[in-house]
Amino acid sequence: MIEIKNLSKNYDDKKALVDLNLTVESGKIFGLLGHNGAGKSTTIKSLVSIHKPNSGSIKINGMELSQHRSEIKKMITYVPDTPDVFLQLTASEYWNLVAKAYDLNDEDILPLRKKLVELFHMENRQNEVMSNFSHGIRQKAVLIASLLSDPAIWVLDEPFQGLDPQAVFDLKQLMKVQANKGKTVLFSTHDLQMAQTLCDDLAILKSGELIYEGSMTNLRKQYNNESLEKIYLQLTDSDDSKLFNEIEGEVNA
Numbered sequence: 001m002i003e004i005k006n007l008s009k010n011y012d013d014k015k016a017l018v019d020l021n022l023t024v025e026s027g028k029i030f031g032l033l034g035h036n037g038a039g040k041s042t043t044i045k046s047l048v049s050i051h052k053p054n055s056g057s058i059k060i061n062g063m064e065l066s067q068h069r070s071e072i073k074k075m076i077t078y079v080p081d082t083p084d085v086f087l088q089l090t091a092s093e094y095w096n097l098v099a100k101a102y103d104l105n106d107e108d109i110l111p112l113r114k115k116l117v118e119l120f121h122m123e124n125r126q127n128e129v130m131s132n133f134s135h136g137i138r139q140k141a142v143l144i145a146s147l148l149s150d151p152a153i154w155v156l157d158e159p160f161q162g163l164d165p166q167a168v169f170d171l172k173q174l175m176k177v178q179a180n181k182g183k184t185v186l187f188s189t190h191d192l193q194m195a196q197t198l199c200d201d202l203a204i205l206k207s208g209e210l211i212y213e214g215s216m217t218n219l220r221k222q223y224n225n226e227s228l229e230k231i232y233l234q235l236t237d238s239d240d241s242k243l244f245n246e247i248e249g250e251v252n253a
């Protein structure tokens, strides 16, 4: 479980997060939505200690992050929005390094590692340096690394980007499996159709502020079961129909 209270983060004089309050329950899939620059990555990077917030508190499974950073680091794994990590290593060397960082015994995790490698069809690529990989294959390598410790908290920043349809399906299943095991699964996405079908709960950020937090079912109920896309555009005041009419007018002129 993640409890974020009054979290604010500035980059110099730019306010990226303003007094954010968010609760992410375990056993559910939580989607973080918002336009470009809304503050999704900043929230995620604060959770995984890449960024230090200016104020506020983050509790992970009841422990205050600022006081229990090293314990929490072992419970949480992070899939960044770009998978360009350790490109000079082979995938296999990279997974070994991650296992070591999490104090995992190679033999204990071998069965899970083998299954994940098989699932993402990496059997023939695992001894190749990651700089040779396409974006999607790097992403698969990072996803495998992120699951080796069977994390209590799995945080993924736009994880579906660049994955092939089979891998998208597999990742969605893995997220459901982790949630069913009682883990906390939080991901950010711009894919509203995906979010509508995958998320139990969601939050929508706008310019660093929370504009909705709650269950997908309740949100859609409030809007007569409209699609999430329609609801999102309404909530974020993103109706561009006037502009489209004007553009059409320019084209036809």
Ligand SMILES: Nc1ncnc2c1ncn2[C@@H]1O[C@H](COP(=O)(O)OP(=O)(O)OP(=O)(O)O)[C@@H](O)[C@H]1O
Binding pocket: 011, 014, 015, 016, 034, 035, 036, 037, 038, 039, 040, 041, 042, 043
């Ligand atoms: N390292 C940084 N230095 C300065 N400003 C930053 C930095 N990182 C993010 N920002 C700014 O903070 C705001 C929030 O950015 P953030 O990356 O959290 O948004 P996001 O919702 O993840 O966007 P996207 O969907 O485009 O990835 C933006 O205005 C962004 O320009």
